Amino acid sequence: DVKVTQSSRYLVKRTGEKVFLECVQDMDHENMFWYRQDPGLGLRLIYFSYDVKMKEKGDIPEGYSVSREKKERFSLILESASTNQTSMYLCASSSGVGWYEQYFGPGTRLTVT
Amino acid sequence: GEDVEQSLFLSVREGDSSVINCTYTDSSSTYLYWYKQEPGAGLQLLTYIFSNMDMKQDQRLTVLLNKKDKHLSLRIADTQTGDSAIYFCAESIAGGFKTIFGAGTRLFVKA
Numbered sequence: 001d002v003k004v005t006q007s008s009r010y011l012v013k014r015t016g017e018k019v020f021l022e023c024v025q026d027m028d029h030e031n032m033f034w035y036r037q038d039p040g041l042g043l044r045l046i047y048f049s050y051d052v053k054m055k056e057k058g059d060i061p062e063g064y065s066v067s068r069e070k071k072e073r074f075s076l077i078l079e080s081a082s083t084n085q086t087s088m089y090l091c092a093s094s095s096g097v098g099w100y101e102q103y104f105g106p107g108t109r110l111t112v113t
Numbered sequence: 114g115e116d117v118e119q120s121l122f123l124s125v126r127e128g129d130s131s132v133i134n135c136t137y138t139d140s141s142s143t144y145l146y147w148y149k150q151e152p153g154a155g156l157q158l159l160t161y162i163f164s165n166m167d168m169k170q171d172q173r174l175t176v177l178l179n180k181k182d183k184h185l186s187l188r189i190a191d192t193q194t195g196d197s198a199i200y201f202c203a204e205s206i207a208g209g210f211k212t213i214f215g216a217g218t219r220l221f222v223k224a
Binding site: 101 | 154155156158201212214215
């Protein structure tokens with residue numbers, strides 16, 4: 001059974017804190033993605049990675065960075081959390097060869113106060 | 114730029130058919146998808162259609178693609194309360210690597 005796990009389901013942080021969101025997949029997928037989901041806006045791509053140590057900016061990378069040191073793990077970092085980063089964060093992975101179904105984790109609901 | 118649009122809310126009675134509509138802008142899309150998100154969960158692929166197909170049927174689900182109008186629809190026959198969820202339309206672009214998602218349609222099924 002394919003699996004994408006995220007380190008926390010719910011997280012509350014203070015403005016200015018550094019926040020780490022972790023994602024792990026067990027499918028040996030090359031591609032991994034971080035999205036944020038906001039009501040009425042759907043999913044917006046923050047960053048993606050197509051290989052270890054490789055990363056590409058998505059549509060809304062400002063205020064975020066990522067790290068992919070191992071194939072199975074993709075971390076999203078908020079260097080200095082702000083209230084407008086309160087959102088649901090979804091991690092996904094895909095094999096990237098031929099078929100591009102993305103497998104999603106359950107999401108992390110981050111609240112920045 | 115790339116964009117996927119869909120209405121935000123649909124309400125139907127149990128047993129009726131639901132039709133969720135979507136429009137997309139990138140004519141070079143390879144695949145078009147429907148994902149389902151149940152409360153408290155991530156998205157899960159529900160069905161998909163290749164861009165060279167007009168229709169795909171999978172049990173209670175029918176996907177229709179009008180490539181000329183860049184219009185995609187998902188029909189759920191005999192809608193059940195368990196079908197209540199958010200349904201996301203998505204298209205693959207950039208040779209299939211990048212996926213653009215719509216805002217999601219919240220389907221509410223009245224018993």
